[in-house]
Amino acid sequence: MDDYYDVYGHPKPGPYPTPTSATASTIPLPTVTGTPPQFEHIGAAGHRTLWVLFVLMLLSTISFIGIAWRVAIPKRLFYQLTTYVLLVSTISYYAMATGGGWSIHRVWATEGHKHDLPDTHHVVLQQVFWARYVDWLVTTPIILFILGAVSGLSGSNILNLIVANVTMNLTVLFSTFSHHRKAKWGWYAMSWIAFAAVAWNLAVNARATAQRRGAQGVYNPLAIYTVVVWTTYVVIWGVGGLSRTLTPDGEAIAYAILDILAKPVFGLWLLTSQGKVKEAEVHVDGVWSEGFGHREGLLRVGNGHGHDEDA
Known part of the structure; x- marks a missing residue:
């Protein structure tokens, strides 16, 4: 607590008067104001969890880089994208484990009492x-792009997925830092609506496309798994940061488990399954694999007479 007041420049509360002998024998009543601030932060268990996740994400990133290195460039898209997801999480957990990546949010809490005592x-x-x-703002759009590509979803629908997902993350962020209780739950309700749009597109549009493409054997289990894991994220947001019914250490552990499931487990499942179904593979040629010096990757401008010039 002292470190908080020293760093953030807020005056320290108190000193608070101790009861005198004349009032010590009376029944104490809860005070309306004057209670010192309560600081909710992770403890030793939460801090250890952050370090464990950093190590796991780092080892996963290194492993996925090694796996991607042995894959031909035209088939490397999914390998690179899953590696990027793990790399971003590695950086995020290192920031949190080393004491950064966080800020203080002031919440005004009210506690009611029985027997007509004041709140x-x-x-x-x-x-x-x-x-x-x-x-989450960086990694979840990548995961949705992967699912859309596996299913063969159109670029327009993939963009809808990503925008709905970004909306979900932003509304939860606004909910977390809101100072008004009603506004908090309003933002949180919006996040559920945005998540419903994500889940609907995965369950309806992408599923139908994967069925037509013949990639449903790979796509359907991954999509169901993702929706279940992400639903748990949204629930944890509600019972953790908003309603404060989950301790900071419990919240850190819950997010750690979900991040393992949503990133390294998802990535390993994807890479081991998509290669077994030809329809689920994505090959990228041209500029992606040959560079801008490749003739198929050059931008050409037609002159209208059947003769093209390289741009």
């Missing part, structure tokens, strides 16, 4: 890891 009010200083939101 008590106190300030809660929440430790919010904004590094998680940076991680």
